[in-house]
Amino acid sequence: MVSPRACVHKLGSALPLLLVLWDLHYEGAECGLNAEVERELEMGKKLLAAGQLADALSHFHAAIEGDSDNYFAYYRRATVYLAMGKSKAAIRDLSKVVELKQDFTSARLQRGNLLLKQGKFDEAEEDFRRVLESNPSDKEEMEARAQLMKSAEIQRLSSQAQSAYLEEDYYTVIGLLDEILNVCVWDAELRELRAECYIREGEPGKAIGDLKAAAKLKSDNTEAFYKISTIYYQLGDHELSLSEVRECLKLDQDHKGCFSHYKQVKKLNKQILAAEELIGGGRYQDAIDKYETVMKTEPKVHVYTTRAKERICHCFSKNQQSTEAIRVCTEVLKLEPENVNALRDRAEAYLLEEQYEEAIQDYESAKEHSENDQQILEDLERAQRMLKQSQKRDYYKILGVKRNARKQEIIKAYRKLAMQWHPDNFQNEEEKKKAEKKFIDIAAAKEVLTDPEMRSKFDAGEDPLDAESQQGGGHPFHRSWNSWQGFDPFSSGGPFKFKFHFN
Structure with a gap:
């Protein structure tokens, strides 16, 4: 699926050509401008062609200040806004162009395309029909007719998606929305709908991208930030969860859901940071106690229980409490057989217990799942030497x-x-x-x-x-x-x- 940013990038890369074509089509349109406005427009055009968008925008601002009825300046500024990814501002300027010059078909066609990307079908189709009624060029006519057909097809798919959603056929809805959003890339509601379907299908991680896009496309979208935060939390990423819920509270500090979730995530995050600090200081028993508190703080989200046990396993191993380390590491590995950290910590505990063959087996499993880890290779060789040594003289x-x-x-x-x-x-x-x-x-x-x-x-x-x-x-x-x-x-x-x- 093409992202909004990618669409803007494509548009930006074609800007110099668009400007040349426009200038040829409207040659002489700048005649009659006062010298100062003409100079600002010329400077802005050169900077735009060179990709210096912010500087170009300043000159077009100045041109509009010098002549507020200059449709040409609004059109230029709209082009810059598009290249900067500011579609709403671009639509406002294009609307001003159409208001000032009704027969400016290029501006109306451009606005119709942007409205279609936003999922505003009726407004987009109105622009395309007006283009066809305004004696367009052959190219403009072909594009307007093609866009009308595309709009009709997208609306047909949207109707199918709504029916599938009511029937709780979320897999079908996702497939239809994939097609729709290839065209309506800036439709926040459709992205939120696809995110909801991903969640209902048990794939919350895939919902994050759509929700982040929706948070940017829709102003003050607290619900999107709240959902992103809760998804990250359920996936075990408490730090990203905390970051997103703070964005929600920036928009609405009294948001009930965000505030409650914020308190829970902040508490858990504080406990985990404290535990890791204890581990860094070699205070393994204190760290074990702290991670046991983590499990009590969040008993419902199993990923935190598993991560806490993984770290407790590490602490026992580092503290040379081999029996306890083997027990806890084994609990983790029953849930996550490919957990490299637990495999390494259990291997170290096995070495303390002089169970060399078991240690070698764990190191070999860890190596399979982390082939480029040089430390694992060194630890495996050490365990193999110790096994060979034990078969000789063991002091x-x-x-x-x-x-x-x-x-x-x-x-x-x-x-x-x-x-x-x-x-x-x-x-x-x-x-x-x-x-x-x-x-x-x-x-x-x-x-x-x-x-x-x-x-x-x-x-x-x-x-x-x-x-x-x-x-x-x-x-x-x-x-x-x-x-x-x-x-x-x-x-x-x-x-x-x-x-x-x-x-």
Whole structure:
């Protein structure tokens, strides 16, 4: 469908040609003008041809001030108004032209075309008939007859649309209005009718364009702004909803529907902004509480409940509350299986729970729905490394702690296991050898997980003590038990208070 703006653009691009044709047809019409008015008209014509509309308009204003009965100046100004998308002002000037010069068929034909675009069929047809009665050129006659036929056809379609609407056949109405509005592009009532049909057909998003056009075409159209705001709200865009309802209140601050809706949207918007600010500050539990309030504020519009749960899922994941994160993220993904944010947050929670295969599956799903996201690719590779790592030596499992364990928890677990598996506790030679190996693994785990840099490497899927990743062969834990005799697991330094060197 051609928009009003596109129609104006088309007209604007043809203006220089129109002016030339008009000048040829009415050659000599400017004779007899006073010099000042003639100069203003000439300047305005040049600026119009160059596309400098605002400047051209100023000169035509001046020409009309100098001679208020100059139909030529009104016609020029109408042309500028059309190029600027001001159809109502253009029609006023064209009407003045027709009033001053009854046989000016070009102005009457132009006005008829504009009236037809506004859906004013009777007035438009009157202009076309008057053109035919005024000894028009062959081209003008052909256009007037064609427009009369078009008007009759549009009115026939309009009658069909009204009947279909009464029968609640909104799909048919939309199809008919599509054809009608290709011609009557500036008919606000027809656009509002098509918007209503879209809403009744369960496609409110498609109604927004027509309602926005209607808000511009009809003065003080508070109802259009109100409907746009409520549609945005139902679609979950509270910010645009707030913007549109404010436009309604600018026109009528006492509008009952707009004022009530404004209070609801403003309250919800304030809560969401506060929650996001808390997330930005790392205050995840407070943000969770705030988003739970959002769900209570708007329980009827499900999109806000889903968005709130998505953000709660994110907060739990960032706060390393993996069990809760998996539960809430899963609730979101049941409703929206392709929700990339929930997939990523659940994957991170799965990693904390050492459920690597599940995490990989979520990252792969996220990648399918967001192929160009480099961060997802990096996270997927990290999860794959962690899975491979878990199949070798997992320092967290060795100490029996979670991946988000604090340093003191790690040291406590280490000391308990070190005492339990100290080889001096075993007499049997085979058991002693087993304890020595176990003890060295426990010591290695403690060394890696209490060193921030080494732990960071391990969490990224790289074992800093893996012989395969070290140049020069083995690592310091490939030593005999004799190296550790005399070690006190409760000392502050532990077994690695001295440095080791690669062989």
